[in-house]
Amino acid sequence: MAWATGSRGPGGRVIVLEDSRHVGEVREMLDTASGDRHHQIFVPGDRMDLGDNLVGYGGSFHECDTEASLGDDFYLQVQNYSITQYVSVIGPTLVRITDEADFEVWLGDADTAREKGEFAEFLANPALLVADLPGLGAPLDGAGPRHRLYVRAGGELTVSPYGSALGRLGDDLTDLEAAWQQANAASVHPCAVTLAAALPETVRAVELAARPWLGEYLLAVDALRELRSRGVLRVRASGFGGRLRPENDAVEPARTQARQLVLWTDESAYLYTADGSRLFELNRAAAELAELLLCQGSVEAAAEYAPRAALLKVQQFFERAGVSL
Known part of the structure; x- marks a missing residue:
């Protein structure tokens, strides 16, 4: 492989x-x-x-x-x-x-x-x-x-x-x-x-x-394959046809190689990481905050749209898990 x-x-x-x-x-x-x-x-x-x-x-x-x-x-x-x-x-x-x-x-x-x-x-x-x-x-x-x-x-x-x-x-x-x-x-x-x-x-x-988002696309394909192997179907990926938070629709994340991606279904939400292909299942509110951090680039920028304390809580949770948003 x-x-x-x-x-x-x-x-x-x-x-x-x-x-x-x-x-x-x-x-x-x-x-x-x-x-x-x-x-x-x-x-x-x-x-x-x-x-x-x-x-x-x-x-x-x-x-x-x-x-x-x-x-x-x-x-x-x-x-x-x-x-x-x-x-x-x-x-x-x-x-x-x-x-x-x-x-x-x-x-x-x-x-x-x-x-x-x-x-x-x-x-x-x-x-x-x-x-x-x-x-x-x-x-x-x-x-x-x-x-x-x-x-x-x-x-x-x-x-x-x-x-x-x-x-x-x-x-x-x-x-x-x-x-x-x-x-x-x-x-x-x-x-x-x-x-x-x-x-x-x-x-x-x-x-x-002309497509600086192709790294995210390949990450999304990996994530969809991983979720399908777990029986999770009808998945949406952030940045592809829309995002969880409408304020992120017009945002293009900083173009370092994409390392994390938020995905969701009608029932749940997920964060998938390129490092080690790790998958976290989240509730909708946490997924929205994670997407804000990924799209806005920092707690300070994301705090314009969500409470700073909540953003810090999500950021610190992933840091303890070895994931930097």
Whole structure:
């Protein structure tokens, strides 16, 4: 999941090989990296007992309308984004942006959610994940070669199947990191590497820059999937088709990466956090105050619309829980 989505995993580097003949070269590259001893290498092959840090897989993690398998127990369907709405999700499914057509459909779904509060139904399925999120506006926490690598059959090294090449087998890992940093430094909207083989960078960067709320959108999709897994349906997300408090409708929160989001149903309300995917169930009044704090940016600004003491109480509750609103 961490490798496919580009999110921060539990630790270490995940490497996926297209060709098992490169195992030795990959191990040599890792052995020369100072302190780099925590990694997992996925290698084509049906056998699962390939030795330390090696996992055999069947099929493909990048070809759409196919599947990848781990042993006889786990099968991952791989689909491109634009057709996923037309197929049945019957098990774990990875959805990829493979070209401009996929990207346009993805943007259209995001725009509809922002304007009307209507999210594409398939995105809330707990069995489905969208790949390469840093190329779509997510944080870069797990995007780079420190966390994930993809080794093409020809020996090119990148971070994802649709990423631009950062180097080749035999290159030093620090050089790969430097190449990734350089590509992003030249981009208006990092990550410029993850989807570079699928989309022109000028198209991707312009569209993402026009939608500074895409980080919130991806957070909302995560939250909807989490709530669906708990049987919670017909959920609204703050900032998408409206907010709980009308005074927040015209407010655009400070554009650091979105880390918390308020959601609600007719019966209850929730605060979802990006850090650790934590979910808090709240009453309506507390959720309104949390939304005020997130939208207004501080207790002082929010106090124009609600009692300061109540705002402080909500803020301090979340601080004790390790969440900074």
